[in-house]
Amino acid sequence: MSKRLLDFRDRTAIAGVGYTPFTKDSGVSTLTLACRAVLAAVEDAGLSVDDVDGLATHRVGDSAAPTLVGPALGLTDLAWHLDQFGGGSVSHAVVGQAALAVAAGMAETVVCYRAINARSEFRMGGTGRGVPVSPEVQYQAPYGYVAPPQQYAMYARAHMSKYGTKAEHFGQLAVTQRANAAKNPRALMRTPITLDDYLASRWIAEPFRLLDCCLETDGACAVVVTTAERARSLRRTPVLVSAAAWGGGTTHLSDPSADPTVTAAAALAPRLYAQAGLGPGDIDVAELYDCFTYSVVVQLEDYGFCGKGEGGPYVASGATALDGPLPVNTHGGFLSEGYVHGMNHIAEAVSQLRGDAGDRQVVGAEVALSTAQPGYILPATSALILRRP
Amino acid sequence: MTAYRPAFDRDSRQWWERVGRREFAVQECDGCGAARFPARAFCPACRTEAWHWREVEPEGVVESWIVNHQPFMPGLAEPYVVVMVRLAAVPGCFVYGNWRGDRPPEPGERVRAAYRRIDEELTLVDWEPAEDGGNLDTHPARRTSSR
Numbered sequence: 159m160s161k162r163l164l165d166f167r168d169r170t171a172i173a174g175v176g177y178t179p180f181t182k183d184s185g186v187s188t189l190t191l192a193c194r195a196v197l198a199a200v201e202d203a204g205l206s207v208d209d210v211d212g213l214a215t216h217r218v219g220d221s222a223a224p225t226l227v228g229p230a231l232g233l234t235d236l237a238w239h240l241d242q243f244g245g246g247s248v249s250h251a252v253v254g255q256a257a258l259a260v261a262a263g264m265a266e267t268v269v270c271y272r273a274i275n276a277r278s279e280f281r282m283g284g285t286g287r288g289v290p291v292s293p294e295v296q297y298q299a300p301y302g303y304v305a306p307p308q309q310y311a312m313y314a315r316a317h318m319s320k321y322g323t324k325a326e327h328f329g330q331l332a333v334t335q336r337a338n339a340a341k342n343p344r345a346l347m348r349t350p351i352t353l354d355d356y357l358a359s360r361w362i363a364e365p366f367r368l369l370d371c372c373l374e375t376d377g378a379c380a381v382v383v384t385t386a387e388r389a390r391s392l393r394r395t396p397v398l399v400s401a402a403a404w405g406g407g408t409t410h411l412s413d414p415s416a417d418p419t420v421t422a423a424a425a426l427a428p429r430l431y432a433q434a435g436l437g438p439g440d441i442d443v444a445e446l447y448d449c450f451t452y453s454v455v456v457q458l459e460d461y462g463f464c465g466k467g468e469g470g471p472y473v474a475s476g477a478t479a480l481d482g483p484l485p486v487n488t489h490g491g492f493l494s495e496g497y498v499h500g501m502n503h504i505a506e507a508v509s510q511l512r513g514d515a516g517d518r519q520v521v522g523a524e525v526a527l528s529t530a531q532p533g534y535i536l537p538a539t540s541a542l543i544l545r546r547p
Numbered sequence: 548m549t550a551y552r553p554a555f556d557r558d559s560r561q562w563w564e565r566v567g568r569r570e571f572a573v574q575e576c577d578g579c580g581a582a583r584f585p586a587r588a589f590c591p592a593c594r595t596e597a598w599h600w601r602e603v604e605p606e607g608v609v610e611s612w613i614v615n616h617q618p619f620m621p622g623l624a625e626p627y628v629v630v631m632v633r634l635a636a637v638p639g640c641f642v643y644g645n646w647r648g649d650r651p652p653e654p655g656e657r658v659r660a661a662y663r664r665i666d667e668e669l670t671l672v673d674w675e676p677a678e679d680g681g682n683l684d685t686h687p688a689r690r691t692s693s694r
Binding site for chain 2: 293294295296297298299300301302303304305308311312313315316319320360361362363364365366411416418
């Protein structure tokens with residue numbers, strides 16, 4: 159890593175967060191969702207929308223581009239914008255790139271957002287409409303292999319075969335995150351579940367049951383990135399961007415590591431921690447990409463919270479509960495709060511570090527890790543370390 | 548029938564045509580000899596473009612599999628099994644297909660391609676237990692040259 163990168167540490171901050179409600183049918187356009195979340199985040203920061211000089215998002219399936227959202231909000235001369243191709247793999251890269259733009263002086267106030275009508279209009283993975291466009295699709299779709307729950311189930315099975323990871327481990331994660339969601343007024347699914355409920359839920363793609371899968375959601379979420387100096391003068395407690403890192407990954411067909419139970423997060427993590435000058439033991443709360451239960455299990459290993467292959471027993475020990483040594487997905491995650499493709503994980507980390515997470519607040523949370531999809535499917539991943547000043 | 552007809556592209560068309568003749572081929576780099584799949588112009592090892600097709604044994608080992616309990620695409624009858632196969636001929640390469648076995652696959656099980664002719668234009672590649680069976684506990688990619 160370049161030594162110059164150390165200049166990046168804590169130079170920028172998240173000054174505000176905003177949400178639309180999470181629902182199964184928003185009843186409005188994706189553009190409207192994006193505008194509402196952007197305005198809510200600006201309001202939370204105590205800024206005017208006219209202060210915004212940058213917009214950033216990412217897209218796969220549904221999205222609203224900055225070039226639509228800007229003019230829709232009367233922002234006709236954005237100094238910087240980003241419309242990155244990619245799904246959950248790049249959610250955190252969007253905020254990382256906004257922080258770079260702000261640190262470089264290209265823009266001063268960038269709102270990063272993700273808006274999707276992912277339940278009522280545009281479901282992921284081709285279910286109910288055409289399959290996604292990628293050259294690799296031709297080698298999979300003819301066999302009925304096309305949707306994310308299938309793909310992640312495939313990787314989960316490999317982990318189960320190699321390390322003895324059990325359905326009960328995945329189930330405990332779902333149960334724990336639902337308990338967190340019960341304390342989150344924003345969450346779509348707030349009724350507590352038991353391990354028996356998990357085991358009784360219907361098969362989707364063995365080894366995954368319904369309760370292994372995240373909630374396809376209509377909603378939007380946004381965060382305001384500005385300089386740390388400016389954030390200190392604003393309404394909210396600033397949350398510093400201590401580190402932002404990007405990583406590689408694997409496609410379905412090509413896996414240079416030849417071990418599908420190790421994700422790109424394992425290579426990214428040392429860069430990320432070094433940039434922040436911290437290690438896994440310094441993380442007080444972790445908001446980890448949970449498109450499916452297994453995604454969290456493998457990231458607990460690859461980000462160094464437990465040994466390789468020990469993610470399942472680690473979860474089963476209660477370590478990731480709100481009162482455990484590493485509270486994970488304190489909002490309920492995609493499994494129970496809603497799926498806004500990563501931005502809601504960043505926003506939850508901000509809430510925890512500001513200390514305004516209500517009944518689910520982790521006492522004394524000072525440093526948070528938040529991560530993107532760990533590099534399966536699209537060969538990319540990204541992550542942030544955030545901290546309170 | 549198939550739920551989805553693949554759209555051949557300029558890199559892949561010849562591969563599919565060979566499958567139609569029940570031939571399983573991978574690209575071999577003229578520069579460094581590295582094998583690659585799926586078809587693409589550049590060798591990721593030495594970054595040169597010259598290559599030729601090499602017919603290989605359509606073999607591999609089971610890395611993972613799933614049992615689909617809902618029709619993820621219109622026209623599929625569930626449950627159906629998709630298997631992830633570590634291709635013997637290309638290190639670090641996985642391929643996918645439907646399972647042709649009267650029992651579930653086993654991790655590490657040796658498998659062999661089973662061609663499924665859809666029509667004049669399209670043949671698919673499924674996977675079935677290899678006749679000599681047995682599990683491999685070493686890297687399968689190193690086992691191919693002996694055949």
